[in-house]
Amino acid sequence: MQRNELENYLNQLLEISSFKDYCPNGIQVEGRNSIRKIVTGVTASLDLLNAAVAQEADAVIVHHGYFWRGENACITGMKGRRIALLIQHEINLFAYHLPLDCHPELGNNAQLACRLGFIEQDRFGEQNIAVRGKLREAIPLSALSEKIAQTLTREPLIIGDPGQSVKSVAWCTGAAQGYFEAAIAQGVDAYITGEISEQTVHLARESGVAFIAAGHHATERYGVQALGEHLAEKFGIQHQFIDIDNPV
Template sequence: MRLNELEIYLNQLLNTTRFHDYCPNGLQVEGRNEVRCLVSGVTASLELLEAAVAVNADVILVHHGYFWRGEDPCLIGMKHRRIAFLMKHNMGLLSYHLPLDAHPDFGNNIQLAHRLGFVETGRFGEQNIAMLGTLQSGALNLKALQVTIERTLGRKPLVIGNEAKLVQRMAWCTGAAQSYFEEAIQLGVDAFVTGEISERTVHTARESGVAFISAGHHATERYGVQALGEHISQKFGITHQFIDIDSPV
């Protein structure tokens, strides 16, 4: 399929015009017109770009692309090396940030929920991205929930809370969504899951009695872009490969 056709389809599917984001969503770097092979990944690091070239990708689909609000706009240093590499290999870059977090089928939040056994019952937070829900299995103590998350994501989460606490009502938002924690507390949840933690969040969890689980920014955001890439592959008959460039954060 044509690159511009793919971008139009994704922009419509993810409803990009609804979001006020920190970066441009859609085609960030233009590549060859014909798309036969798509690589997806979490972040458009140079390592991902090199891996994509190795499998002859025509375009890369990521959650974390380039041109973030407030950053130096000059094409120097790391940014120059990345974009120069894409252009040298005539490889396109498609990036979707908040629209990918929020999508009801292919979004990071719903895809994480499927894997951890969370059932969505509502949404909250900025632009209605964060999710409320319950545990499909019924109430678990915090220790058991921690074990489930560790086994599923392949990394040990940082948990603030009493291990014996019973958890049934959940809130979650992938990535760096610790700023939603206080709103989640007001909504009466037992625990909040996100990717990162701030120093002040530790005290908020201890004093509120609501558990806070930091499960990893990268680890919680691997699944939306995979699901979207597979959808594109099946719908348009192009090759798709997810390449996981590990991050400890």
């Protein structure tokens, strides 16, 4: 398929114009016109790009691209090396940040819920990014922790009493510890996100709402992967998800 066709399709599917974001969503680095093979990954790191070159990909689609608000705009250093590699191999880079967190089926939040068996009920927080929902039945926090560790193949950091019962949950993938207060206001038993901060621990202890830091990378693997599978099915192009591990 043609690059423009892919770009228009993705921008509409993910409704990029309805988000205020910290980075440009859509095509970030232009490569060749014809797209036959797509590589997806969480972050457009040099390791991911090298793997995409080895796979002879025509386009890379990521959740974390470049040109974040407040960063040095110059194409130097780490960013310069990454972009040089893309241009040298004529590989297109597409990045979708908040639009990929939020998509009702292919989004990071929806895909994480699928894997953990969470039932979505409502959305909350700035731009309705975070999700409130429930488990099928009440389980101890320790059992939820075990389920997360198995599903994400990463041990979560948990603040809460392992024996406490969890039925209602809220979640938001990535670095969404800033939504914890809003999650507590939703009246849930536990909040699951990727990262944790020092003050989060106190908020969990003093509110009695359990906090689960399941990994920024680990919670954001699934949206872009689902998006790549969707594109392969819809347009008959090749797709490969490449997981470059990140312990955070």
